[in-house]
Amino acid sequence: MAHRLRVLFLTTVVAAQTGAPAGARSELAVSDGPTPEACAALGFQVQPTADSYAAPRHFGGVAASQVYPAPLAPPPPAAPIARSKAEVQELVVTGGRIGGKARAEPRRVVAPVYQAYPSQPMDTERYPNAQANPIKRVADDPVSTFSVDVDTAAYSNVRRFLQDGQRPPSDAVRVEELVNYFDYGYARPEDRATPFSSYVALAPSPWSGERQILHVGIQGFDVPRAEAPPLNLVFLIDTSGSMMGPDRLPLAQKSLSLLIEQLRPQDRVAMVAYAGSAGAVLAPTDGRQKLKMRCALGVLQAGGSTAGGQGLALAYALARQNYDPKAVNRVILVTDGDFNVGIADPSKLKDFVSDQRKSGVYLSVYGYGRGNYNDTMMQALAQNGNGTAAYVDSLQEARKLFRTDFTKSLFPIADDVKIQIEFNPAQVSEYRMIGYETRLLNREDFNNDQVDAGEVGAGASVTALYEITPAGAKGSSDPLRYGRAAPATGGGGELAFLKIRYKLPGQAKSQLIQRPITQAxxxxxxxxxxxxxQWAVAVAGFGQKLKRDPRVSDAFGWNDILSLAQSGRGADPYGERAEFVQLVRLAGGAWAAGEN
Incomplete structure (x- = not known):
């Protein structure tokens, strides 16, 4: 049944978005790659390959319809990159920094051909273990503080599991990333100097009778493309053996080709590839030389172990070497996160990228593959490297990230964005934040400009939901016999007070936006x-049901989520909400037994 639903879903969505009849080829073609002859004239030896990308599908753990590229004849070996012992030591990463004077010497290289990497078992994927947020009494803890999160990796990863007929692991479901996958059409700010507008709404909870859902959203200023600063990018590409397979390196190459299409003459790209060791593939190249960039991508092949730490060190060194204070300086990492040579400990990599963010270089992390996908590593890098994380499960998702959401992904409008909400105990007795478990901050962190928080890109929005218990309604626990006296009435009709703190890019001092939240x-x-x-609550309910959250009543079932999503579906120019409705149907159909 899951197989039939998946095929129907894929053909319907592709037909709706491309105008092709259902049943037509579902591959969304990228423009044809460069010819081997054109690349040879530029010094790159690219082997011709057929377009063989087809996302592997797993139904009940059994792979079906996997199509892999035909083996390529090995190209002539590249000249070795000679370095003295001292130079090698200069690129060794120790703890959280690069020792010595890190150098990056861009050279054209042809990635070596290795023996096939062993297939990965299906149970080696790793996800951060975060405990669900508890219900808090406002009388004891009235303030909630968190870093914003614009990552969307969890949504596309959950989609991959559902479309493969599997229930995602609970830790793979980060509810805030499901909610933030969608555009809510919030009113956009008009002033770039005040880059955020806010949205607030309150409605009864659909899964808990006496409680309410507080919906808070912020919308970022959308910088016109003509006014956006230049890009200084370093592509850091994982070419290890674990990146073999059509949903890994080949899909990553097509994804980066989509990004290359968007570049302007003033933008620059350099490339670093890493497997058992790291090497520069392309020196900084301006946006007029797109053919050269595609040829550099075309020489890459997967094989060997994964020296991700060494690759990061070289990419950051190259970004700093070509740093432009007037540009957006960013490392773009494409990987499955399966680091197994050099620095492979997420805590040590966390220290390293935390140190590197002080240089003003941003980090974007794009995950690929399945079976050995290391989401724990991806989150450690993105959350501590002034960066964002996304998971690319298809070429359609790559189009969203690198074409539709290009400015959101690459052009930051604000750094260290934090949100704080103070609840009025005269109006609210309890609250529970839905999601953001890995983004919580201490109350005092809000005013501390030294505490790192998330970045927000041009035109991006952030959504957060709280489940609150109005004063006087039955709470989750009995009142204390010898506790504090009931709070005096205060704050007028205010339920809470919202504060948003942010830094404009390149600035060290934060700015503040604030507003009350009222019964109105x-x-x-x-x-x-x-x-x-309605839509945000439907998505949040979906995520909590997937996580089997006990705070969501069993009376609130998959059909209720479906009905709510249909009611709040609204405008859907890219078919993303239609896709979500199909995912709800897949989940409800697969696990209807024993669940509503």
Whole structure:
């Protein structure tokens, strides 16, 4: 049944977005790659290959319809990159920094051909283990503080599991990343100097009778492309053996080709590849030389172990060597996160990228593959490297990230963005934040400009949901016999107070936006709430059901999520909401037994 639903879903979505009839070839073609002859004229030896990308599908753990590229004849070996002992020591990463004077000497190299990497078992994927947020009493802890999260990796990864007929591991479901996958149409700010507008709504909870859902959103200023600063990018490409397979290196190459299409003459790209060791593949090249960039991508082949730490060191060194204070300086890492040579400990890599973010170089992490995907590593890098994380499960997702959301992904409008909400104990007795378990901050961190937080790109939005218990309603625990006296009435009709703190790019001092949250934002029923709120609550309910969160009543079932999503679906120019509805149907159909 899952197989039939998946095939119907894929052909329907592709037909809707491309105008092709259902059943037509589902591959969304990227422009044809460069010819071997054209690349040879530029010094790159690219082997011709057929377009053989087809995402592997797993139904009940059994792979089906996997198509892998035909083996390539090995190209002539590249000249070795000679370095003295001292130079090698200069590129050794120790703990959280590069020792000595790190150098990056860009050279054209042809990646060596290795023997096939052993296939990975299906149970080696790794995810951060984060405990669900507890219900908090406002009388004891009235303030909630967190770093924003614009990552979307969890949504596309969850989609991959569901479309493969599998239930995702609970730790793979980060509810805030599911919610933030979607655009909610918040009103956009008009002033670049104040780069955020805010949205607030309140409605009854659909899974807990006496509680309410507080919906908070912020919308970032959308920088016109003509006014966006230049890009100084370093592609850091994992070419280890674990990147074999059509949903790994070949898909990563097509993804980066989509990004290359968007470059302007003033933008620059350098490339570093790493397997058992790291080497520069392309010196900084301006956006007019797209053929040269594609040829550099075309020489890459997968094989060997994974010296990810060494690759990161070289990529950052290259970014600093060509640093432009007027540009967006960013390392773009494409990998499955399976680091197994050199620095492979997420905590040590966390120290390293934390140190590197002080140089003003951003980090974007794009995950690929399945079976050995290391989400723990990806999150450690993105959250500590002034960066973002996404998971690319298909060429369609690559188009969203590198074409539709290009400016959101690459052009930051604010750094260290934090949100703090103070609840009024006269109006609210309890609250529970839905998601953001790995993004929580201490109350005092909000005003501390030394504490790192998330970046927000041009035109991006951030959404957060709280489940709150109004004062006087039955709470999750009995009141204390000898506790504090009931809070005095105060704050007028204010339920809470919202604060947003951020830094403009390149600035060290933060700025503040604030506003009250009042009863005026309350809708009498969830169906009477604005469409963005209905949709956000549907997605949050979906995520919590996948996680089997006990705070979500069993009476709130998959059909309720489906009905709520249909009611709040609204505009859907890219078919993303239609896709979500199909995912709800897949989940409800697969696990209907024993669940609603």
């Amino acid at each position: 934002q309350l809708s009498p029923t969830l169906r009477a709430a604005p469409e963005p709120t």
